[in-house]
Amino acid sequence: MSELKHLAYAIIDFLREQTKSQAWTSDERESLEVAIQCLENVFKISSQDIDLAVSPPLMEIFSAAITKVDFTPSAQDVIRAEQLKNEGNNYIKEENYRAAVDSYTQAIELDPNSAVYFCNRAAAQSKLNNYTAAIEDCKRAIAIDPDYSKAYGRMGLALTSLNKHSEAITYYKKAVELDPENGTFKSNLRVAEQKIGEASSPTGAGLGFDLASLLNNPSFVSMAASLMQNPQLQQLMSGMMSNAISGPAAGVGGLTDMGSLIQAGQQFAQQMQEENPELIEQLRNQIRTRSFSGSNEDHS
Structure with missing residues (x-):
């Protein structure tokens, strides 16, 4: 039992040193603290029992092993x-x-x-x-x-x-x-x-696109207002409103199926691209920055 206590004390001392390292997150550090408390309770020891300390400390033994400080490659x-x-x-x-x-x-x-x-x-x-x-x-x-x-x-x-x-x-x-x-x-x-x-x-469960920033973008608002003056888009919008009020029996220009709605969206997107390609590229970059940029990192 005495040897086990020495080993437990060495492990506790090692874990306590690890909690001081910035390499651990707060959650990982908390887990280490729990492990320390469990060992102390099981073996009925504490940091005050310095007579149980071993030399060299387990931290030094581990460091030597993990970094191979005792190994010099040719x-x-x-x-x-x-x-x-x-x-x-x-x-x-x-x-x-x-x-x-x-x-x-x-x-x-x-x-x-x-x-x-x-x-x-x-x-x-x-x-x-x-x-x-x-x-x-x-x-x-x-x-x-x-x-x-x-x-x-x-x-x-x-x-x-x-x-x-x-x-x-x-x-x-x-x-x-x-x-x-x-x-x-x-x-x-x-x-x-x-x-x-x-x-x-x-x-937070949405697509992650910053809609508020988009709607507050003067260039986008100006472009959207300009596009809405397009007669073809006005006809499409009018058809959508007719559908909403009168149903599929609406007159010419009414969007009677999902395919027409998709077509309208595609036309709107295409005209946005033609109207202001720089802004569209800016918006695309905004979306790209939502993903992590680790794929293009260099390697040492």
């Missing part, structure tokens, strides 16, 4: 690992993500001290929808290099894909803190914050 292995990483990057460009994972894994086996290799593999894992594996790789990268902004950014992307937007925000903020000039990090942070806002809003 110069040849370092060169080959870098070649494998570059191969993985090329596979990413070719969208051959499984091959990329294999290349990065081989690089890690040769040189497990590189945060870049873990982080790049995380990106490939995310492309394969293996988000849990991506998160683990990001954690490994952060453990090796706590100041590696890309690891935090890619962690945010993986968490977002699992709809863990609150946790993703924590990592995006850290990424922005480490690399304040990175537009992708800022954009993804804004989108994650918007997702949280939409989830708490009564209308």
Whole structure:
């Protein structure tokens, strides 16, 4: 029992150190605290029982193991690992993500001290929808290099894909803190914050398009007013009103089926495009910014 208490104390000490790391979200940190309390209750120990401490601390043992500080790859292995990483990057460009994972894994086996290799593999894992594996790789990268902004950014992307937007925000903020000039990090942070806002809003289940901003856009309002002067559109609108009042027996120009309504919408959209293509492109960009911009990121 005494040996178990020593082990439990070492684990508790390790977990307590982990709660101080910024790599964890508030939810993850709370889970660690719960684990600490459970171990303390089961083994009837506390942080005051310093006589149970082991040397070296479990934190140092774990750090040595995870970062392989006691392992120095040969110069040849370092060169080959870098070649494998570059191969993985090329596979990413070719969208051959499984091959990329294999290349990065081989690089890690040769040189497990590189945060870049873990982080790049995380990106490939995310492309394969293996988000849990991506998160683990990001954690490994952060453990090796706590100041590696890309690891935090890619962690945010993986968490977002699992709809863990609150946790993703924590990592995006850290990424922005480490690399304040990175537009992708800022954009993804804004989108994650918007997702949280939409989830708490009564209308959050909609398409996510900012209709209020659109209707307040002077260029759009002016263009819509101009288009409504078009005789053909006026006839279509008149037909719609006749249908609403008189039913399908309305006169010429009445929209008697869904196909006609779709046709009217297509004509309106086409004329909007012809009237002001720059504004339409602006609106499209607004929609695109609602999605995360991790697909075009570069790889180290």
